[in-house]
Amino acid sequence: MQMEQYAEFSKELVGRYMAAQEETNELYKKRYIPVGSEKLLEIVNANHAKPDDDDELRRFYDAVFKDSGISFDAIIGSSGNVVLSEEGKAVKFTDIRHAGPDYPAYVNSDDKYNLLINAYAKKDIVIEVPEDSEKSINLLFAAINEPLLVRIIINTGKGSKLNLLEWYATAEGRRTISAASHRIISGDYSKCEINMLHNESYDTTVLNMYDAKSLASSSLKMNYFYSGGSVTKAHGTIEAHDYSSSIDVNEFIFGSDGQKMDINTNIVNSSSNTTARLATRAAAMGSATCYLKGFSKIVNGSKDSRSFVEESGMLLDKSARIDSIPAMSIDENKVKATHSSAIGPIDEEALFYMGTHGVDNEKAKELLVNGFFSSQLGSVGNNQAREAFAAIIRAKMKDGSNIGKTPKLNSSGLWFADSESDIFRGHYKYRSEKDEAQD
Amino acid sequence: MLLEINDLHANVEKKEILHGVSLKIRDGETHVIMGPNGSGKTTLAKAIFGHPSVKVTSGDILVDGKSILQMTTDKRAALGLFLGFQNPVEVEGVGFVNFLRASKEALDKDGYVNMKELMQQINSNMESLKIAEGIVGRSLNKGFSGGEKKKAEILQMAIERPKIAILDEPDSGLDIDAIKVVASNIDRIMKENGTGALIITHYSRILSYMKPQFVHVMVEGRIVESGGAEIISKLEKEGYKSFEDDGNAKQ
Numbered sequence: 001m002q003m004e005q006y007a008e009f010s011k012e013l014v015g016r017y018m019a020a021q022e023e024t025n026e027l028y029k030k031r032y033i034p035v036g037s038e039k040l041l042e043i044v045n046a047n048h049a050k051p052d053d054d055d056e057l058r059r060f061y062d063a064v065f066k067d068s069g070i071s072f073d074a075i076i077g078s079s080g081n082v083v084l085s086e087e088g089k090a091v092k093f094t095d096i097r098h099a100g101p102d103y104p105a106y107v108n109s110d111d112k113y114n115l116l117i118n119a120y121a122k123k124d125i126v127i128e129v130p131e132d133s134e135k136s137i138n139l140l141f142a143a144i145n146e147p148l149l150v151r152i153i154i155n156t157g158k159g160s161k162l163n164l165l166e167w168y169a170t171a172e173g174r175r176t177i178s179a180a181s182h183r184i185i186s187g188d189y190s191k192c193e194i195n196m197l198h199n200e201s202y203d204t205t206v207l208n209m210y211d212a213k214s215l216a217s218s219s220l221k222m223n224y225f226y227s228g229g230s231v232t233k234a235h236g237t238i239e240a241h242d243y244s245s246s247i248d249v250n251e252f253i254f255g256s257d258g259q260k261m262d263i264n265t266n267i268v269n270s271s272s273n274t275t276a277r278l279a280t281r282a283a284a285m286g287s288a289t290c291y292l293k294g295f296s297k298i299v300n301g302s303k304d305s306r307s308f309v310e311e312s313g314m315l316l317d318k319s320a321r322i323d324s325i326p327a328m329s330i331d332e333n334k335v336k337a338t339h340s341s342a343i344g345p346i347d348e349e350a351l352f353y354m355g356t357h358g359v360d361n362e363k364a365k366e367l368l369v370n371g372f373f374s375s376q377l378g379s380v381g382n383n384q385a386r387e388a389f390a391a392i393i394r395a396k397m398k399d400g401s402n403i404g405k406t407p408k409l410n411s412s413g414l415w416f417a418d419s420e421s422d423i424f425r426g427h428y429k430y431r432s433e434k435d436e437a438q439d
Numbered sequence: 440m441l442l443e444i445n446d447l448h449a450n451v452e453k454k455e456i457l458h459g460v461s462l463k464i465r466d467g468e469t470h471v472i473m474g475p476n477g478s479g480k481t482t483l484a485k486a487i488f489g490h491p492s493v494k495v496t497s498g499d500i501l502v503d504g505k506s507i508l509q510m511t512t513d514k515r516a517a518l519g520l521f522l523g524f525q526n527p528v529e530v531e532g533v534g535f536v537n538f539l540r541a542s543k544e545a546l547d548k549d550g551y552v553n554m555k556e557l558m559q560q561i562n563s564n565m566e567s568l569k570i571a572e573g574i575v576g577r578s579l580n581k582g583f584s585g586g587e588k589k590k591a592e593i594l595q596m597a598i599e600r601p602k603i604a605i606l607d608e609p610d611s612g613l614d615i616d617a618i619k620v621v622a623s624n625i626d627r628i629m630k631e632n633g634t635g636a637l638i639i640t641h642y643s644r645i646l647s648y649m650k651p652q653f654v655h656v657m658v659e660g661r662i663v664e665s666g667g668a669e670i671i672s673k674l675e676k677e678g679y680k681s682f683e684d685d686g687n688a689k690q
Contacts (some may be wrong), residue, residue: 029507149637179501186652212478224678337505347528347530348491349528350528350530352488352490352491352512352523353528353530354513354538354542355511355512355513355516355542356488356491356512356513356515356516356520356521356524357489357516357521357538357541357542357545357546357595357599358513358516358517358524358542358545358546359513359538359541360511360513360545361511361513363541363545366538367530367533367538367541368530369531370532370533371530371532371533372531373530374530374532374533375531
């Protein structure tokens with residue numbers, strides 16, 4: 001009863017906040033994929049055949065495991081049920097709304113998607129990594145019979161390490177939602193890598209919201225992989241919050257078969273001597289549309305900070321569209337900041353070159369797309385995530401409608417280029433002795 | 440294998456570049472085409488492989504009597520044709536060895552590549568071509584020096600073992616020692632595999648290390664002279680001027 005009341009209350013709020021922040025931003029207004037609240041509420045409130053049961057979850061897991069070979073520590077179903085392995089018991093599942101002062105409200109009330117998730121989430125997930133400890137966790141999120149709406153809180157303790165893989169998948173043949181709202185805090189001196197891989201079926205609307213910050217001297221790496229669903233809306237803020245912290249955000253986007261992806265990522269330097277980096281790579285084919293909206297903010301007082309935004313896109317055919325709008329707002333003088341954008345069609349000369357060596361057009365395109373993502377994939381520490389994405393690319397290149405199919409991971413022959421992006425080349429840390437001598 | 444080019448006319452951006460080129464090249468034979476800048480040598484090489492910017496308007500290209508004009512580029516390569524590029528394209532993110540493997544898989548009939556054998560072939564040819572080890576771990580042609588690019592093309596020729604190789608200026612941008620290395624390796628690979636070659640060049644220096652049986656002079660999209668090595672001496676003495684005059688006279 002309490003849940004129903006809450007839902008009713010939130011429905012009203014969702015309607016009131018129809019205009020999300022990005023809809024009112026002049027810069028992004030023209031590059032905006034609308035997903036109406038009414039449509040989302042209709043899916044959420046539709047009569048779903050039955051809740052998922054644990055056996056269904058296990059069967060779903062088996063299918064994903066069979067092809068990907070990835071073992072997951074926990075499977076979170078859309079009906080709120082969870083199947084755990086022994087390792088998965090490190091993850092807490094609770095309802096944040098009733099958890100008391102330890103988990104204060106974190107949802108951005110200006111954002112209709114966060115409000116929707118807040119209203120309808122059936123399970124909240126809390127991952128806490130104690131001080132000076134190390135955890136590696138794989139989670140499978142599965143929307144089988146109902147829409148998936150989850151809230152996830154991640155706190156890493158001082159000096160700890162976390163490597164997390166979140167894999168999102170949905171059953172085919174039913175209009176559904178895969179929505180997650182994250183609040184992430186990377187504790188002092190901690191090292192945290194979070195990989196979110198969205199490989200939902202075509203019938204899915206994907207919503208990925210997040211609010212993350214790294215505390216003093218900590219390093220937070222966020223890797224987003226978007227390849228599933230018919231419409232993807234992602235937005236959030238990642239903040240280098242305290243002195244000497246760093247955030248490193250990698251986005252990998254591959255659209256096909258009319259998919260629409262609207263990705264708005266804000267990186268913020270809020271303290272001195274912080275580093276923020278956002279690198280986005282998108283490839284699109286088959287009438288897919290991708291909007292890349294990377295935004296960097298350097299707050300007044302964040303002296304000696306560095307911020308880099310790099311967006312690049314590859315168009316595999318004339319029907320696809322990628323719009324890149326990198327932007328910066330810098331309120332501090334003593335900083336280094338760059339932003340860049342490059343979008344172009346697949347290199348016809350490279351296709352010809354490969355053809356003269358016997359490589360047919362299809363394989364050549366696959367090599368070029370892999371190559372396009374390769375240097376950035378090299379900076380992803382989680383092998384399973386990067387190999388899964390490379391396998392998804394292969395599958396979609398063969399047939400653009402292969403959306404949401406679990407890829408067969410086969411890394412033989414896979415080549416990931418040098419892991420370091422060259423956007424830091426000018427920085428003293430990355431300069432060779434030869435460069436110094438030349439100066 | 441017999442590669443025949445019969446009265447080939449071809450346009451680039453609606454402008455006719457090749458005005459009726461005819462050539463016959465058999466495996467095992469070494470042909471050289473020399474000509475001034477803009478004479479259509481590279482366009483001819485691209486036409487043989489079906490480059491999308493080159494439109495063949497009349498004439499034919501045949502391999503063992505069958506026209507290849509309707510074939511895709513990769514199918515032409517699968518027949519045993521190889522193109523060594525004047526300016527090989529740089530491809531970031533595609534590993535050099537990974538590409539050689541993909542190429543080998545495509546060209547080998549059973550599509551299986553023994554990686555150990557492939558690496559042995561790569562290493563021995565790298566040694567022979569005096570290529571620094573570093574390029575193996577790099578992206579295809581990315582950041583290669585001019586010399587490394589040329590040598591990498593010859594390395595690919597050694598791995599692919601074509602029946603006929605079209606080598607577009609394999610000597611341009613190379614120093615004297617590198618020219619010697621490249622020429623001796625082309626010669627070696629041809630002998631090892633019975634490969635025929637059509638070498639496109641501006642200069643006679645590389646030919647002092649090779650023994651071409653046939654030399655053709657191309658001027659303004661036409662072969663204006665064909666013969667043996669004696670043409671090279673004539674070119675060294677008189678340059679292309681006399682052939683240009685011949686070409687005009689023939690027009």
